[in-house]
Amino acid sequence: MKKRGFRYESYSQPVQLWNEELLQFPPNEDVIEEVTGENYHEALEVECQIKEFGGKEVREKALQSEFKNQRYTHYLLKYKGTPCSTACLFVHGMQGRVESVAMIEEYRGNGLIGRLLQHVQKEAKGLQLEKLWVHPISEDVEKVYRRCNFDTIFTMQTGHAFLSGKGIKEIQENSST
Secondary structure, rough: HHHOOOOEEEEEEEEEEOOOOOOOOOOOOOEEEEOOOOOOOHHHHHHOHHHHHHHHHHHHHHHHHHHHOOOEEEEEEEEEEEEEEEEEEEEEEOOEEEEEEEEEHHOOOOHHHHHHHHHHHHHHHHHOOOOOEEOOOHHHHHHHHHHEEEEEEEEEEEEEEOOOOOEEEEEEEHOOO
């Protein structure tokens, strides 16, 4: 692969499992909606601002593909009327996975991710999913999920080959700062 210009890196990938305890929050001013044709562009705008997602061009393609697939359900959190966070529930059989959790930087640290994850947990319960998984992208994100009732059950060693741009390790390091 190196002869063909590829770079390769290995890294640790934690895997977390929801312990089935719902998060509890008092009511506040946020609104969580399922992403539909009417609010699709608001969700896309949030996700395109998240550098860890690879930028606008990458996320536009991915969201468009996921939106058409019935196994993906996207949610948009609006705080005081402003779209600021998204998350996705991917369902396969009786298993679910939380994906594409995004929070616009100026809204981070206000507990909104917990509220969004609470909504996803309620959806998972309503669907009677056997398991709800998440694969955090960094140790800091792993800690956030841990506070939201996800337990790290193992860590995989995995690899990533790429031709250009940033590697997973560089993206993870930049997301922690």
